[in-house]
Amino acid sequence: MNGKGIKLVLASLMVSVGLAGCGGGNNAPAASTPTDSPESTAPATNSGGNTPEEKVTLKFFTALADRANGSGKVEQDIIDAYMKEHPNVKIEVEALQDEPYKSKIKVYASSNQLPDIIQAWGQPSFLSPLLDNDLLLELNKSDFEGDQFVAGSMDGFSKDDKLYGLPRGADYMVMYYNKKIFADNGIEVPKTTAELMDVVKKLRDKKINPIAMNGMDAWTLPIWYEFAAQRVNGDFNKMDEAVARKISFTDADLVTAAKDMKAFADAKAFADGWLTADYGAARNLFGQGQAAMFFMGAWESGLATDENFSEDFRNNVGAFAFPASDKGKTTDVAAWYGGGYAVSKNSKHPEAAVDFLKYFFTPENWSKLLWQAGAGTPAQQFDQFLTGSETNLQKELIDVFSTMTSSSGTPLQDIGDDEFKQKVMEAHQSLLSDKMSAEDFAKALDAASDKFAGK
């Protein structure tokens, strides 16, 4: 062999070493090169069974922190079932509550270590940074065609007509209430916001906490504001226009809405200590029968089956739609398709991840199990899974859902980026703790929107 040959061999060795180095790193999507090894394409032809399949480990990061109850349990059950059917696939679950989850996902993203499958919210505040930096894998719509996703539910997860995630549930805000407390005090379900105010006053007179709120997390407050604004002018879009800077938050209707909302806080509508209550604290207060109502999303339908609460409470928990006004009806609901899943573009096993999602969203799995566990409302059609043995709470929730005539879309705080979100939530806390007037509140929201629009 002459010198040239040796150099060639050396060069080819170096190239292959270099390539192997790339393949091992996080940066190269393993399947995108045609010269890829046969093993890693094996999961794509799943259930082939004949060829020994490669061991695959998928990291799964979710914000359903409670793995033993409600939707977290359903999610875990499906994961366990999948691993049983696919012995070569191991799914490592990491679960955190919403807010810590959102912080940690940023750390993962900035250090380029995004887990293979992540929970995602189809809202700009969450999705935009990930999409802008090209971190999510584009999904193939046709893969999920048979899964009966409700029309429009994928919109939040799409950008430029490309799909980047799948919605897990339909989220809509309702008022949960304790029927026993209502009955014991001779209170009827309020039909209008004025009646709701009367209920609040009556409950306060009897020294009962009216509405449990998670004021420390604060993300329910802007949703209340969405309702308040819609009830003033009969239109959910005005707020979106204000964020888009077509109108100002000092618009008369929006200021009136802020005042209406503040009137509830001034009448002590929110449970004592609501400003320092996080999600768990507010939920417990209601579950322990210490508050008559709880302003929360429909995903809490598991309240009727949560063994941590007394049977008395479980039998008496109900839900009604946010009360109407002369402009807005009870069928105008703050609703959106929020939580779901996305796949990391840097995943070493994208096919396996997608395959799992396909399995997960098969109607027989997620939508059926979720509904029948009474743990939420899927974003897929689930009529065929109605059993007739639903809890009363589920029936009342489905009533609200099926009679909905207009919906808010993405809630106010999630339209912008994270900075916008924090500013909006802090403005609400200030307004409702009487540290800010409705006019200053409008200015604060204007400033936040200006800053967001200027970026």
Add this chain to the structure above:
Amino acid sequence: MHRVLSDKKAIALLIAPGLFLFAFMICIPIFMSAYYGSTDWGGIGKYNFIGLDNYREILFHDKVFWTSLGNALLLTAATVFLQHPFAILLAIFLTHSGKYEKVFRTIFFIPAVISIVVTAKLWSSIFHPNYGLLNKLLDGIGLEALKHDWLGDPNTAIWCIIIVVMWQGFGYALLLYYSGLQGIPSDLSEAAKIDGANNFTLYTRIIIPLLSPMMRVAIIIAVTTCLKQMETVFLMTNGGPANSTQFLGNYLYKTAFSSSLYGYGNAISILFIIFCLVLTVVLNKVLKKDIGEF
């Protein structure tokens, strides 16, 4: 041995590992922080270099930063002027409590042993307006008018936090002073007694002045822990209501991770470091008073 230690190369070799670790774990991250502090990085993706804009914004326009700093100073003052005198008193009491000394020592140290998460949640329950022990107690002794949403009211929330932090840190302060007292030779007090000093003069003129080296240590430790305060606030109020109980550590975490203003958060941390350094230097200068050998 002496020859080895006076050899400069040997010294350099011996301190190299420590220095190396210090440089990599502390100095370089601080420089990186300073660099990121002058960018508009959001935590993910591209960023632009924006010079000193972040620092200017924080120093001249960011009210929350100043509230946080004010709260940290308030906490420090409360610790030094309330917790420490009390700790000294109890330390003196301990040395005189004879056979109960060990029991009391253990009891007083318990809060410092329990995890902060537990104590923070414990105290938030105590302060809870509905089922909290404090309001129930007020109810029980007929002082219903004083019942209050302790953590929900910006005016009382900061004091609740201060009380909890002081309560938690009390054990360490006590332990420091207690061991300081143990280190003072007993012949000094015997001599003073022979000269006719009563207990009061004995303590105010002799023992407490002799404690001052220990005070210096205790105060510096207290000041740095107060400035760094994060866990209790994060767990009890997360800076709320409306940032009235915000502390620098928590504020910088919130800005960097909840608001995704990573560059801005880094800038806060740099200002924070500068502030702590200045304060430590000042404290060292002020407290540097030699009391001589004993």
